[in-house]
Amino acid sequence: MLQKLLSFTRRAVDHYHMIEEGDRIAVGVSGGKDSLTLLTALAGLRRFYPKKFEVVAITLEMGYDDMDFSPVQALCDELEVEYIRIPTQIKQIVFDIRKEENPCSLCAKLRRGALHEAALQAGCKKVALGHHFDDVVETYMLSLMYEGRISCFKPATYLDRVGVTLIRPLIYTPEHYIRSFATRNNLPIVHNPCPADGNTKRQEVKDLLKMLEKQNHGLRERIFGAIQRYPLDGWDADTTRYKL
Numbered sequence: 001m002l003q004k005l006l007s008f009t010r011r012a013v014d015h016y017h018m019i020e021e022g023d024r025i026a027v028g029v030s031g032g033k034d035s036l037t038l039l040t041a042l043a044g045l046r047r048f049y050p051k052k053f054e055v056v057a058i059t060l061e062m063g064y065d066d067m068d069f070s071p072v073q074a075l076c077d078e079l080e081v082e083y084i085r086i087p088t089q090i091k092q093i094v095f096d097i098r099k100e101e102n103p104c105s106l107c108a109k110l111r112r113g114a115l116h117e118a119a120l121q122a123g124c125k126k127v128a129l130g131h132h133f134d135d136v137v138e139t140y141m142l143s144l145m146y147e148g149r150i151s152c153f154k155p156a157t158y159l160d161r162v163g164v165t166l167i168r169p170l171i172y173t174p175e176h177y178i179r180s181f182a183t184r185n186n187l188p189i190v191h192n193p194c195p196a197d198g199n200t201k202r203q204e205v206k207d208l209l210k211m212l213e214k215q216n217h218g219l220r221e222r223i224f225g226a227i228q229r230y231p232l233d234g235w236d237a238d239t240t241r242y243k244l
């Protein structure tokens with residue numbers, strides 16, 4: 001199973017030139033299945049990838065007393081990855097001080113800023129995020145159907161104002177694969193007690209795609225393919241390095 005995960009990851013890393021020699025990459029670890037799988041994948045790839053790179057795990061603690069990250073520390077020890085935990089007051093700011101009606105967007109903004117800062121402090125100019133194949137297709141459809149735009153986050157983005165490059169090495173890895181990888185490998189998922197509903201429109205799109213996929217096998221693959229063939233800004237894959 002790890003082999004398959006490494007192959008999905010390596011293909012994405014190669015197609016979008018995500019890793020260069022000497023990189024020190026901060027993996028944003030929320031404690032969810034996606035980022036724990038990403039951490040395992042990059043720690044594994046580090047062992048044989050032709051370009052030498054380092055991996056550091058960073059968790060922003062959101063301010064919930066009942067989130068215990070010590071099992072994640074144990075996973076990092078096993079993977080021989082340095083683990084940095086940053087205490088923040090993001091929960092308090094979003095819910096108690098600002099009493100936001102739409103807490104998710106402020107929370108995401110604060111998290112992004114804090115993660116970039118923590119990465120730079122740890123000497124990392126690259127930050128890896130756990131977005132996967134289904135996130136790509138859903139984000140694209142959300143944007144198309146609800147914003148009237150054709151767009152999606154990029155596989156790799158250089159943020160010039162912060163001097164950080166974001167990479168998303170799981171964009172070829174389907175969510176169902178991540179779910180079973182996390183279960184079979186007993187990844188230490190930390191329950192997130194956030195009371196917000198999250199993005200209900202995203203769930204709608206997820207359900208819609210699931211329903212359509214039942215009668216139209218390969219539908220998500222074709223949407224993903226369209227993003228690459230168009231290509232959407234930043235999605236032109238360099239297949240000379242690894243065939244699609």
Ligand SMILES: Nc1ncnc2c1ncn2[C@@H]1O[C@H](COP(=O)(O)OP(=O)(O)OP(=O)(O)O)[C@@H](O)[C@H]1O
Nearest residue numbers: 028029030032033034035058059060128129130131
């Ligand atoms: N508290 C956090 N600390 C560090 N990194 C984070 C944190 N929250 C999110 N991230 C990073 O941002 C990515 C996207 O965040 P999002 O909240 O959409 O996560 P997700 O899709 O639920 O993934 P996961 O299953 O890893 O929680 C995560 O995959 C992770 O890499």
